[in-house]
Amino acid sequence: MGNPVIYLDNNATSKTAPEVVEAMLPYFGEFYGNASSMHSFGGMVAEVMKKARKQVADLIGAEPEEIIFTSCGTESDNTAINSALMSNPSKRHIVTTRVEHPAVLNYCQNLARQGYEVTFLPVDRQGNLDLGYVENAITDDTALVSVMWANNETGVIFPVEEIANMARSKGALMHTDSVQAVGKVPINLAKTNIDMLSLSGHKLHTPKGVGVLYVRKGTPFVPYINGGHQEHGRRAGTENIPYIVGLGKACELAAQNMDEENTRVKALRDRLEKGLLKIQASMINGDPMHRLPNTSSISFEYVEGESILLMLSDLGICASSGSACTSGSLEPSHVLRAMGVPFTAAHGSIRFSLSVYNTEKEIDYVLEHMPGIIKRLRDISPFWNQKTATG
Ligand SMILES: *Cc1c(COP(=O)(O)O)cnc(C)c1O
Numbered sequence: 464m465g466n467p468v469i470y471l472d473n474n475a476t477s478k479t480a481p482e483v484v485e486a487m488l489p490y491f492g493e494f495y496g497n498a499s500s501m502h503s504f505g506g507m508v509a510e511v512m513k514k515a516r517k518q519v520a521d522l523i524g525a526e527p528e529e530i531i532f533t534s535c536g537t538e539s540d541n542t543a544i545n546s547a548l549m550s551n552p553s554k555r556h557i558v559t560t561r562v563e564h565p566a567v568l569n570y571c572q573n574l575a576r577q578g579y580e581v582t583f584l585p586v587d588r589q590g591n592l593d594l595g596y597v598e599n600a601i602t603d604d605t606a607l608v609s610v611m612w613a614n615n616e617t618g619v620i621f622p623v624e625e626i627a628n629m630a631r632s633k634g635a636l637m638h639t640d641s642v643q644a645v646g647k648v649p650i651n652l653a654k655t656n657i658d659m660l661s662l663s664g665h666k667l668h669t670p671k672g673v674g675v676l677y678v679r680k681g682t683p684f685v686p687y688i689n690g691g692h693q694e695h696g697r698r699a700g701t702e703n704i705p706y707i708v709g710l711g712k713a714c715e716l717a718a719q720n721m722d723e724e725n726t727r728v729k730a731l732r733d734r735l736e737k738g739l740l741k742i743q744a745s746m747i748n749g750d751p752m753h754r755l756p757n758t759s760s761i762s763f764e765y766v767e768g769e770s771i772l773l774m775l776s777d778l779g780i781c782a783s784s785g786s787a788c789t790s791g792s793l794e795p796s797h798v799l800r801a802m803g804v805p806f807t808a809a810h811g812s813i814r815f816s817l818s819v820y821n822t823e824k825e826i827d828y829v830l831e832h833m834p835g836i837i838k839r840l841r842d843i844s845p846f847w848n849q850k851t852a853t854g
Contacts, residue, residue, distance in 0.1 A: 515711025524651030536663030547607035612644035617749030618758025646717035729756035
């Protein structure tokens with residue numbers, strides 16, 4: 464690949480911030496102590512962990528004691544759901560949505576196979592939930608409501624604070640997968656009824672392999688990983704200090720960058736969409752009024768998303784079709800299917816997801832090449848030719 468990479472796939476994973484690498488480096492080599500040790504060499508490491516915990520807490524309006532470090536967003540999601548069920552053994556029902564990330568969706572599907580009752584709430588054509596449905600779905604038997612804050616494929620934002628109020632008033636716990644929302648949407652957990660929240664480092668400019676589960680003080684909690692007394696007995700296993708330090712730094716940077724995400728990055732995303740919508744038979748997926756500032760899911764009817772991706776990849780442009788977890792299969796994304804996006808459009812969908820590292824020049828490069836790519840693919844598409852021939 465002769466071209467420099469234009470990275471527009473930040474919802475799949477993000478560029479590691481140089482400041483994060485710099486913060487992590489000493490803890491790979493020189494300062495290898497164990498935070499649980501009695502000696503001061505270990506104690507020093509316990510101190511940097513304390514700082515990281517505060518940095519994470521500050522970004523989401525939490526107390527440091529409410530932060531549990533985990534290995535990833537998936538572990539945080541699984542832990543939250545498991546804990547809600549284990550701490551309320553008399554309740555056997557979960558409410559979630561059809562558009563969750565597989566880290567929630569597959570876990571809940573497994574629970575359904577084990578005999579738990581799971582309500583998978585539908586979304587409308589814009590990707591929005593009907594709050595009336597949500598409220599009706601929560602019963603006396605509901606242990607947990609788990610609804611993502613922002614969708615990784617479309618960027619659609621759910622009113623999780625309102626949903627948390629409903630859960631609280633009906634005696635159910637509320638968890639939100641906020642992996643995509645953190646750093647883009649202002650979050651102040653102290654002012655909400657959200658009981659548990661998941662986030663992941665590598666969507667926030669750390670390397671892959673660190674996450675957080677927030678658990679509100681007083682929320683009943685049962686650990687998923689059992690062993691030593693780390694994380695106040697809530698998540699066993701010797702702490703991954705370099706990554707925890709990196710995540711702390713990333714959260715500090717995210718707080719500084721939140722304005723830019725919602726102004727400059729959003730303007731770049733809007734510029735990209737405006738240009739791409741000039742291409743015939745194209746459409747944006749997801750409610751444009753309730754969407755992350757960095758995400759664009761766009762469909763080009765009668766072409767294969769995978770073909771577009773390969774041609775973009777030849778130009779050094781990184782994007783994705785549906786979620787990274789489902790690419791490789793020819794099934795259209797479960798999110799677009801839940802929204803009722805027509806088959807011909809769901810198959811030709813591409814997700815661009817930006818970050819503060821993107822520039823206007825990069826967006827213009829994409830805009831320069833996309834019309835030609837779509838034209839070439841449509842020229843060889845029998846469906847497109849049939850459609851245009853018959854009008
Ligand atoms: C990436 C992602 C996850 C999984 O996080 P990992 O750290 O990769 O396990 C969960 N939920 C959402 C919405 C995501 O985008």
